[in-house]
Amino acid sequence: MKFDFDTIIERKNTNAIKYDPISRGKPQDVLPLWVADMDFSAPPCVEEAITKRAMHGIYGYSEPGASYYTAVQNWFKNRFDWNTEKEWLLITPGVVNALYLAVRAFTNPGDAIVIQQPVYYPFASSVQKTGRTLLVNELVYKDGFYTIDFEDFETQIKQAKLFILCSPHNPAGRVWTRDELIRMGEICLRYGVKVIADEIHQDIIFSPNKHLVFAKLDDRFADITITCTAPSKTFNLAGLNHANIFIENEKLRSSFKKEYEIAGLSQPNIMGLISCEAAYTDGEPWLSELINYLADNMTLIDNFLKTNIPKIKLVKPQGTYLAWLDFKELGLSSNELNSAITQKCKLWLNDGPMFGKGGSGFQRMNAACPRSILQKGCEALLRLRL
Secondary structure, three states: OOOOOOOOOOOOOOOOHHHOOHHHOOOOOOEEOOOOOOOOOOOHHHHHHHHHHHHHOOOOOOOOOHHHHHHHHHHHHHHHOOOOOHHHEEEEOOHHHHHHHHHHHHOOOOOEEEEOOOOOOHHHHHHHOOOOEEEEOOOEEEOOEEEOOHHHHHHHHOOOOEEEEEOOOOOOOOOOOHHHHHHHHHHHHHOOOEEEEEOOOOOOEOOOOOOOOHHHOOHHHHOOEEEEEOOHHHHOOHHHOOEEEEEOOHHHHHHHHHHHHHOOOOOOOHHHHHHHHHHHHHOHHHHHHHHHHHHHHHHHHHHHHHHHOOOOEEEOOOEOOEEEEEOHHHOOOHHHHHHHHHHHOOEEOEEHHHHOOOOOOEEEEEOOOOHHHHHHHHHHHHHHHO
16 A cells, blocks of 8 residues: 555544534543544645745735646546536535535525435534525435435425435435436426535545436536535645635526625635645555545444444445434434443444434544544444443
């Protein structure tokens, strides 16, 4: 292996929220395996590019150059066979930021928006905090696998103006199939519903699954879609606040830009530009090794639970580095489970109910860490047997 994912890097006292339990109401001695950033160094190409730019000494207002657009467009062409245009691309401080901007741009207070819970909690927040109406198409969980209730999906979409798609899905780990995506897209078209496609986890996919860009599947889908992407999950760059938002429809793009300007946003973070271009230009070998390492980490969790605590089950992810753990067979209430995880196991995971309907009895574990740390996290779960 050319790249090192085993070395433990000290992150305490670095202002990392992942390692700040006290301010978030957690005991000091918990092992943090919660928020979705990785405990790995970014690729060497990113470190080198940022260091070189830092040595320049001037960090003034900056805009992306031609080489930036080339790097981004080549990345999506080479990995997803998606031909994009420079004009479609808008840069925001993050995907969550873009969710809020899109909700405000394409709906009015009181309008209904559909999400598929359990799902990344800012989806619900972006609806509720902006005064919109939340509609939930709850995913169907059966035999350790999540599917879509399409009859209910259509019922919800009929009442909505907007659908927020999580693809790949966080925390369920589903990589939606072509048939699933097309069926959702056709229903949205039928009722004139626009789609925000959050595809931030698109690069971390486990074989034989394949991520499909929703907007690429059909020109009609592209015409109603705001595609949200970022290098942050892929290359561990979340703190650089940088996302690439693609909107092919010129009218939608104009509406989104208007909200962007109303929010007082202007030039992007120079280090975000530098890191994204470097990662998309030279980071693929690092990513290939990372995906293999993460796949082995997921296997470690699965095997450990089956061998030692079979009542706890891993919902096997097809993508993302987030392990969705099913604790329902333990028979604990959500509060009892969360308390036991924190106080008895001394683990800091994401409590399932924060992801909405269907989250009770689950916890989300971040598997993007050195294997020795993950092993400790799994062993800590043994305390639930006592």
